[in-house]
Amino acid sequence: MPALTKPPTTFESISIFDVLIIGAGPAGLSAALALSRVNRTVAVFSSAKYRNARASHAHSILSRDHTSPDEIRRIGREQIEVYGTTQFVDKAVLEARRVDTGLFEVTDADGETWRGRKVILATGVDDVMMDIEGYSDCWGFDIWQCLVCDGIERADREAGTLGPVNMGMLMNVFTMLSLGCPRVTIFSNGPIDRGDKQASPAIAIAKAQGVDVEERKIRKLIHLEDEEGIDVVFEDDAVRRVGFLAVKPVCKLANTKIAEDLGVTIVDDPKAGPMLQISQPMCETTVPGVFSAGDACTNTKQFSQAMAQGGLVGAAVNYQLCMDQISTVQKSL
Ligand SMILES: Cc1cc2nc3c(=O)[nH]c(=O)nc-3n(C[C@H](O)[C@H](O)[C@H](O)COP(=O)(O)OP(=O)(O)OC[C@H]3O[C@@H](n4cnc5c(N)ncnc54)[C@H](O)[C@@H]3O)c2cc1C
Structure with missing residues (x-):
């Protein structure tokens, strides 16, 4: 210096x-x-x-x-x-x-x-990292906190949101739709409370846009090399591959x-x-x-x-x- x-x-x-x-x-x-x-x-x-x-x-x-x-x-x-x-x-x-x-x-x-x-x-x-195995391995590489900051580079892949289902989460859903992601999924990581005042309208709006809602509990997330994204592994061992996930951290x-x-x-x-x-x-x-x-x-x-x-x-x-x-x-x- x-x-x-x-x-x-x-x-x-x-x-x-x-x-x-x-x-x-x-x-x-x-x-x-x-x-x-x-x-x-x-x-x-x-x-x-x-x-x-x-x-x-x-x-x-x-x-x-x-x-x-x-x-x-x-x-x-x-x-x-x-x-x-x-x-x-x-x-x-x-x-x-x-x-x-x-x-x-x-x-x-x-x-x-x-x-x-x-x-x-x-x-x-x-x-703060979510309590899901593999979450911190994916954080910042393919789990993103802001779709203005990251997202467009992988807009050709399937994408999803992870976390509480509410109206705020729809911002990420509609941004993914704007990006043109071929499939958009809401990963709720467990059953959604249908009586929840925020969750029900959010799901209805998302579904009306062709968005999937995946309620299965996630067992682990696997960060894939070479910017391939994430394998989402559910508790029943089924796997869904996404290019990236958005969360509100x-x-x-x-x-x-x-x-x-x-x-x-x-x-x-x-x-x-x-x-x-x-x-x-x-x-x-x-x-x-x-x-x-x-x-x-x-x-x-x-x-x-x-x-x-x-x-x-x-x-x-x-x-x-x-x-x-x-x-x-x-x-x-
Ligand atoms: C994965 C990821 C990607 C992001 N990408 C973007 C993006 O593309 N565009 C965008 O606009 N925003 C982005 N953000 C948000 C952006 O990174 C933050 O808003 C920004 O870095 C905040 O700046 P800051 O100076 O407040 O804190 P930081 O950049 O986090 O800096 C904090 C500083 O404080 C220091 N510090 C803390 N405690 C002490 C201590 N006790 N002694 C000495 N030093 C200390 C650290 O060492 C560091 O120097 C991203 C965030 C994440 C998590």
């Missing part, structure tokens, strides 16, 4: 960065880019655990459609480094605290401490410890699961000076959304740093 042209300030030989960013996915990197462009000193930490680690290509990202996520992050880092104010620390952050000087301090996996005036939590989420925060250390409120969104609570439009958490961006704090969990929010948070943090400086100068007058 090139040397910083603007290193952080020091106090009693401790480096003090303007901003500590935890997470170097699209959210954290976009925030770092915005802050670099106003000469703020930044340390970006990453444990290199990215939500889309299984994706060979990322999609629906303007000018980077069908580019590998690794490549997008590599270009991002390279462009940030040009400004000479951001230091990348490829280590996990284990703890965080506010110190009595009004600064924030984090400790990395090697026990080193880092100080900053502001913190951005861009730590992302983990997808349950997500959990990739890291709660740092947010909890800092006292950030975590809310449980009925649709998106646990999220860091932020205020709009600045994306500041419930703790002044601690911000968040990306999947960790939004229910629209997409690469481009994480990028956009990261850029916005970078600008918001710069705004707050300016306000702090103005207030200090004003007090001294």
